[in-house]
Amino acid sequence: MWSFFHKLGSPPWLYRIAGSILRWLLPITLLMLCVGLVWGLLFTAPDFRQGNSYRIIYIHVPAAVVALAGYYVMAIAGGVSLIWKMKMADVAMRACAPVGAALTFIALVTGAIWGKPTWGTWWVWDARITSMLILLFLYLGVVALYEAYDNKEAASKACAVLTLVGTVNIPIIYKSVDWWYSLHQPASIKFTGESSIDPSMLYPLLLMIAAFYALFTCCLLMNMRADILQREARTNWVRKLALEYRA
Amino acid sequence: MYFETLEAAIAMDGHGGFVWSAYGICLLVLFFILLAPRRRQKKILLRLAGEQKRQQGGPITLEEGK
Numbered sequence: 001m002w003s004f005f006h007k008l009g010s011p012p013w014l015y016r017i018a019g020s021i022l023r024w025l026l027p028i029t030l031l032m033l034c035v036g037l038v039w040g041l042l043f044t045a046p047d048f049r050q051g052n053s054y055r056i057i058y059i060h061v062p063a064a065v066v067a068l069a070g071y072y073v074m075a076i077a078g079g080v081s082l083i084w085k086m087k088m089a090d091v092a093m094r095a096c097a098p099v100g101a102a103l104t105f106i107a108l109v110t111g112a113i114w115g116k117p118t119w120g121t122w123w124v125w126d127a128r129i130t131s132m133l134i135l136l137f138l139y140l141g142v143v144a145l146y147e148a149y150d151n152k153e154a155a156s157k158a159c160a161v162l163t164l165v166g167t168v169n170i171p172i173i174y175k176s177v178d179w180w181y182s183l184h185q186p187a188s189i190k191f192t193g194e195s196s197i198d199p200s201m202l203y204p205l206l207l208m209i210a211a212f213y214a215l216f217t218c219c220l221l222m223n224m225r226a227d228i229l230q231r232e233a234r235t236n237w238v239r240k241l242a243l244e245y246r247a
Numbered sequence: 248m249y250f251e252t253l254e255a256a257i258a259m260d261g262h263g264g265f266v267w268s269a270y271g272i273c274l275l276v277l278f279f280i281l282l283a284p285r286r287r288q289k290k291i292l293l294r295l296a297g298e299q300k301r302q303q304g305g306p307i308t309l310e311e312g313k
Contacts, residue, residue, distance in 0.1 A: 033277075041270065042248050042256060052259035055266045059273045102280045110269040117265050215277065222284035229291045242295035 009088050011228045012237045018221040026218050032211035039204040047201075056114040058205060062212035064107035067135065070100040070216055071170055074142070078163035081156060088224075090156045091231065093163060094146060095223035099216055101139035108132055119183055127176035128184040131169060138166040 007013045040058030047054035074096035080089035111129065112122045123129070142159045149155030177186045188197040197205070232238045250256035257263050 037270070037274075041266070042250060045249055046260070051262055053262040053265050055259070055262075056269045059270060063273070098283075099280055102276050106273050106276050109272055113265050113269040113272075117262055215281075219280050219284065222281075222288070226284045226288040226291065229288060229295075233291065233295055239295060239299055242292045243299060245292040246296035246300075 009086055011088065011232050011235075014088055015225055015228045018225050022218060022221055022225075025214060025221075029211060029214040029218050032207060032214060036204055036208040036211050040208060044201055044204055050118055053114060053117040056110050057201075058208045060107060060110040060114060061205060062208040063103045063110065064132070065209055066212040066216050067100055067103035067107055067132075068170060068173060069213070070096050070103065070220075071135065071138070071167070073220070074100060074139075075163050075167045075170075078160035082160040082164070087231070088228075090160070091224050091227045092220070093160060094142070094156075095220050095227060097139050097142040097159075098223065099219040101136060101143065103212070103216065104132060104136040104139060108136065115183075124183055126183050127180035128173065131173040131176050134169050135166075135173060138162070138169065141166075 036058065040055055044055070046052045074093050077089045077093035077096065080086050081093055108129070111132075115124075116122050141162055145162055146152075146155045146159050149158065177184050229238055229241075248256075250259075257267070259266050
């Protein structure tokens with residue numbers, strides 16, 4: 001158990017293991033994405049009230065769900081890096097930020113496009129949508145804050161603090177549709193009790209959520225690998241890797 | 248397949264523009280976040296290989312010299 005944590009802190013080990021995970025996870029992710037997209041776009045029946053515009057659900061919901069879950073990963077990594085000064089946790093924290101920002105952006109843009117035919121407007125300053133916009137700024141904030149410091153150790157610390165403070169936003173996003181009167185509909189899938197979505201629509205949605213989780217993991221690992229190389233550029237193993245790459 | 252013709256799948260009863268543009272933007276962003284780290288990794292490795300060759304006095308390619 002302890003040796004596993006010890007290994008987790010070792011850059012060459014992490015670089016190698018991330019590479020071998022990616023070798024099978026990446027093709028699976030792309031396959032799930034392709035199947036899920038085609039299934040949702042062309043094979044499901046339209047919603048009886050929203051018609052075909054509801055098909056946006058197959059990208060909107062997975063992107064939003066994983067953008068939120070990604071923030072947990074970032075916050076946990078930030079906490080670990082702040083408390084135990086684990087370098088690789090810091091790498092993981094920063095690897096989450098651009099991916100999370102991209103997914104939040106997808107959720108917001110597809111939500112706006114979906115809102116137009118459904119609500120009659122692209123945007124409302126609604127609790128759920130505004131809190132998602134804050135999530136986007138938090139993700140982008142982490143990226144920008146790190147770049148703003150010359151001293152990278154101080155930058156990591158500042159990013160970790162920002163990440164942890166931003167965690168306050170997460171329960172607000174989850175509960176926003178219950179706490180405030182909102183245009184945004186409440187969740188259709190529930191872990192406890194009956195879901196208010198037909199199985200023929202639920203299965204492709206679950207597949208897409210799984211695909212987006214896998215995609216997040218892939219991007220996280222790839223970002224970490226690139227970051228490890230940059231951080232360890234002066235070490236022998238990276239120099240050797242560079243020469244082998246060239247050869 | 249739910250739609251009977253290709254035209255029907257593109258039009259989606261008037262919602263086609265919304266649905267296809269949402270999917271298009273999504274795929275574009277996903278494409279970018281999947282490719283960006285690969286490119287960064289490649290660039291770092293090439294730069295490091297170039298640096299080492301330069302230290303050893305060997306010839307470097309244009310790509311490595313960046």
